[in-house]
Amino acid sequence: MANTNHAHDTHAAHDDHAHKPHGWRRWVYATNHKDIGTMYLIFACVMFFMGGAMALVIRAELFQPGLQFVDPAFFNSMTTMHALLMIFGAVMPAWTGLANWMIPMQVGAPDMALPRLNNFSFWILPFAFTLLLLTLFVPGGAPAGGWTLYPPLSVQAGDSFPMTIFAIHLMGASSILGAINVVVTIMNMRAPGMGLLRMPLFCWTWLITAYLLIAVMPVLAGAVTMLLTDHFFGTSFFSAAGGGDPVMFQHIFWFFGHPEVYILILPAFGIVSEIIPTFSRKPLFGYESMVYASASIAFLSFIVWAHHMFTVGMPLAGQLFFMLSTMMIAVPTGVKVFNWCATMWKGSLTFETPMLFALSFLFLFTIGGFSGLMLAIVPADFQYHDSYFVVAHFHYVLVPGAVFAIMAGVYYWLPKWCGRMYNETLGKWHFWLSTIGVNILFFPQHFLGLAGMPRRIPDYSTQFADWNMVSSIGAFIFGFSQLLFVYVIWNAVRSGEKAPARPWEGAHGLDWELPTPAPYHSWETPPSPQLIARGAEH
Amino acid sequence: MAPASPNDPERARKVRRSAIALGLVALAFYLSFILMSVTGYRS
Numbered sequence: 001m002a003n004t005n006h007a008h009d010t011h012a013a014h015d016d017h018a019h020k021p022h023g024w025r026r027w028v029y030a031t032n033h034k035d036i037g038t039m040y041l042i043f044a045c046v047m048f049f050m051g052g053a054m055a056l057v058i059r060a061e062l063f064q065p066g067l068q069f070v071d072p073a074f075f076n077s078m079t080t081m082h083a084l085l086m087i088f089g090a091v092m093p094a095w096t097g098l099a100n101w102m103i104p105m106q107v108g109a110p111d112m113a114l115p116r117l118n119n120f121s122f123w124i125l126p127f128a129f130t131l132l133l134l135t136l137f138v139p140g141g142a143p144a145g146g147w148t149l150y151p152p153l154s155v156q157a158g159d160s161f162p163m164t165i166f167a168i169h170l171m172g173a174s175s176i177l178g179a180i181n182v183v184v185t186i187m188n189m190r191a192p193g194m195g196l197l198r199m200p201l202f203c204w205t206w207l208i209t210a211y212l213l214i215a216v217m218p219v220l221a222g223a224v225t226m227l228l229t230d231h232f233f234g235t236s237f238f239s240a241a242g243g244g245d246p247v248m249f250q251h252i253f254w255f256f257g258h259p260e261v262y263i264l265i266l267p268a269f270g271i272v273s274e275i276i277p278t279f280s281r282k283p284l285f286g287y288e289s290m291v292y293a294s295a296s297i298a299f300l301s302f303i304v305w306a307h308h309m310f311t312v313g314m315p316l317a318g319q320l321f322f323m324l325s326t327m328m329i330a331v332p333t334g335v336k337v338f339n340w341c342a343t344m345w346k347g348s349l350t351f352e353t354p355m356l357f358a359l360s361f362l363f364l365f366t367i368g369g370f371s372g373l374m375l376a377i378v379p380a381d382f383q384y385h386d387s388y389f390v391v392a393h394f395h396y397v398l399v400p401g402a403v404f405a406i407m408a409g410v411y412y413w414l415p416k417w418c419g420r421m422y423n424e425t426l427g428k429w430h431f432w433l434s435t436i437g438v439n440i441l442f443f444p445q446h447f448l449g450l451a452g453m454p455r456r457i458p459d460y461s462t463q464f465a466d467w468n469m470v471s472s473i474g475a476f477i478f479g480f481s482q483l484l485f486v487y488v489i490w491n492a493v494r495s496g497e498k499a500p501a502r503p504w505e506g507a508h509g510l511d512w513e514l515p516t517p518a519p520y521h522s523w524e525t526p527p528s529p530q531l532i533a534r535g536a537e538h
Numbered sequence: 539m540a541p542a543s544p545n546d547p548e549r550a551r552k553v554r555r556s557a558i559a560l561g562l563v564a565l566a567f568y569l570s571f572i573l574m575s576v577t578g579y580r581s
Binding site for chain 2: 113114117176179180181183184187188189214215216217219221222225226237245248252255
């Protein structure tokens with residue numbers, strides 16, 4: 001166990017209990033980065049289960065051919081709402097929660113740079129998602145045209161339309177304000193001696209993610225504003241009848257949408273880049289190349305958007321450009337996968353739950369990456385487009401990719417957060433059930449897509465019955481195994497064994513130099529340069 | 539190197555300036571995409 005004696009400890013022992021608000025005011029008026037981080041994580045967890053329940057409605061309906069449980073309109077609402085909840089309600093807030101908790105601790109700052117803005121960013125979200133969920137009860141039902149909101153279908157929705165647009169605006173505002181806070185914190189609040197190239201990879205990937213958010217969330221806001229004016233104010237941005245162009249919406253949407261994919265996955269790269277070295281007991285291989293690879297991925301994400309819309313028709317030069325630029329993303333991503341493998345090479349590996357989730361991420365995210373390469377090939381995409389192959393692809397990237405990395409991060413940092421260890425046996429049970437469940441759920445969807453099953457349909461031809469049944473069984477295994485996750489975390493927080501200051505012997509970084517549990521106010525006295533140097537042993 | 543203080547007025551000014559600059563960048567993206575669509579629509 002590392003020695004954590006330093007000047008900060010004496011302050012921390014006092015500050016942990018001083019100036020700490022109590023009762024509901026602690027949460028409603030929260031300006032402490034840890035409290036706000038906790039609220040983000042709990043919110044994300046609630047949305048994860050609501051979105052997950054919608055996914056189980058979808059998979060229950062698809063268990064057999066024919067209409068079993070829900071009518072087609074409600075089924076379409078479920079696919080749309082599931083996506084909106086999981087992307088904007090679960091994964092993005094979970095990353096913001098982890099950023100809130102960890103970035104000040106990792107850069108040696110006492111808090112986020114703009115604590116009140118931080119409070120505002122969070123409290124927008126419950127209102128946004130209440131508004132979105134209320135659309136389930138209005139005439140015409142919840143939005144059902146897909147999370148991409150393509151016109152003219154989305155504009156023809158009932159009363160849910162303005163509510164959805166307003167909810168998306170609120171989510172976007174929350175994300176932009178959160179991202180501004182992250183950038184400003186990292187650029188202005190780093191402790192003296194904490195150079196940019198000494199920061200942990202999680203801070204780096206979040207810094208890049210925050211720039212992406214600031215650039216593309218306003219683009220989504222612009223697109224949905226134009227949908228709104230088309231619907232209510234007689235404009236024809238996307239209406240062919242009025243001289244507009246519905247394909248233009250697709251261009252604008254995917255200019256936001258593809259970087260959004262990297263917003264969801266870049267922080268995962270950061271977490272995995274911290275966990276693999278810790279449990280390999282080796283420094284991260286190629287730290288600087290990881291930073292440059294993350295920045296390259298972010299840059300490339302701006303010039304690949306039209307690969308989502310090859311089938312709308314575009315000039316051959318456009319097809320070639322977007323195909324090749326998409327394939328180029330494999331290069332920096334390959335650098336990362338190589339570096340993670342090289343970090344493990346000849347390391348002293350152990351397989352605690354965070355490492356298991358990180359390794360699962362490594363294998364399964366790579367599968368999602370490879371199917372992405374297949375989709376980048378224009379003539380092949382003409383075959384795969386709008387099929388279950390696409391569903392399998394992006395779920396491999398987002399579930400064992402982003403979601404597994406979030407879970408890995410929670411297991412990894414939980415002892416530092418609450419000062420208690422989780423039950424390792426139950427954590428491993430959660431891991432194995434999740435990994436087996438997620439593969440039973442999504443791998444058969446590759447076969448369904450290649451055989452021609454379209455996405456977003458409540459009923460299908462009997463030739464697809466067997467693999468759909470397998471996929472639905474996997475969905476229920478995966479879905480219910482997440483209840484175990486909640487139990488493991490709850491159990492740890494309530495009655496887990498007391499955690500040592502550094503529960504993972506291979507962990508490095510300023511976050512691990514703080515006492516356990518982390519004091520309410522971290523780094524009021526900046527860490528010493530020696531401490532920073534010791535933590536920066538990448 | 540001088541110790542960092544969260545209440546350092548110079549740093550507070552930098553925080554405020556960079557937050558406003560980033561907010562303006564976001565606003566510029568929002569408006570420019572709508573403007574591009576308007577001009578495209580007219581042509």
